[in-house]
Amino acid sequence: MLHDAVQPESLTVRRLAVVDEKGTERVVISARLPEPMINGKREKRDGPASGMLIYDPKGNERSGYVTSDGGDLAALLALDSENEQVFTAYANAGSGATVWVANEKHQNVVMSTHNTAVLEITNGRKVVYKQPPGAADLKHIVTLNRCGSASSAAPTIRCPLPARLRASRFASVGIRRFSL
Numbered sequence: 039m040l041h042d043a044v045q046p047e048s049l050t051v052r053r054l055a056v057v058d059e060k061g062t063e064r065v066v067i068s069a070r071l072p073e074p075m076i077n078g079k080r081e082k083r084d085g086p087a088s089g090m091l092i093y094d095p096k097g098n099e100r101s102g103y104v105t106s107d108g109g110d111l112a113a114l115l116a117l118d119s120e121n122e123q124v125f126t127a128y129a130n131a132g133s134g135a136t137v138w139v140a141n142e143k144h145q146n147v148v149m150s151t152h153n154t155a156v157l158e159i160t161n162g163r164k165v166v167y168k169q170p171p172g173a174a175d176l177k178h179i180v181t182l183n184r185c186g187s188a189s190s191a192a193p194t195i196r197c198p199l200p201a202r203l204r205a206s207r208f209a210s211v212g213i214r215r216f217s218l
Contacts, residue, residue, distance in 0.1 A: 062097050101117050114128050145162075
């Protein structure tokens with residue numbers, strides 16, 4: 039019987055993969071995450087990360103909870119639709135966080151407490167609401183994408199965004215890129 043089996047006190051591994059009945063990886067927990075799978079294609083990760091990834095039945099990433107192994111040691115939770123990233127929660131290592139919610143129409147709601155509290159709503163690339171009104175736009179400084187390059191001086195982290203969403207999303211939130 040299983041309950042009579044000897045249970046190990048601990049298990050130490052660098053990578054653990056859970057596969058479905060077809061052999062497709064559905065969950066990966068790793069001290070160094072694999073390169074991202076996006077629409078069936080293996081992409082290049084810009085910076086090292088560790089944590090847990092969740093994949094759909096096709097083997098594409100759909101979610102991740104990770105920490106940066108780079109310079110800033112931030113933590114990130116991302117949820118993806120089949121085509122694009124739709125939710126990101128980013129915790130800065132020092133202080134503050136940023137939450138980003140989006141859809142395929144480029145309608146975004148971004149809330150950040152990094153440096154100062156800011157709430158911004160965009161429709162397309164146009165800011166339609168921002169509070170406080172004089173705060174820096176949260177879409178001009180930092181690029182989040184899977185494959186592109188960032189233009190700010192912030193530490194490098196990558197976040198899964200499809201190629202058509204490579205435009206900047208956050209400003210002074212301390213994020214550059216993160217690819218789960």
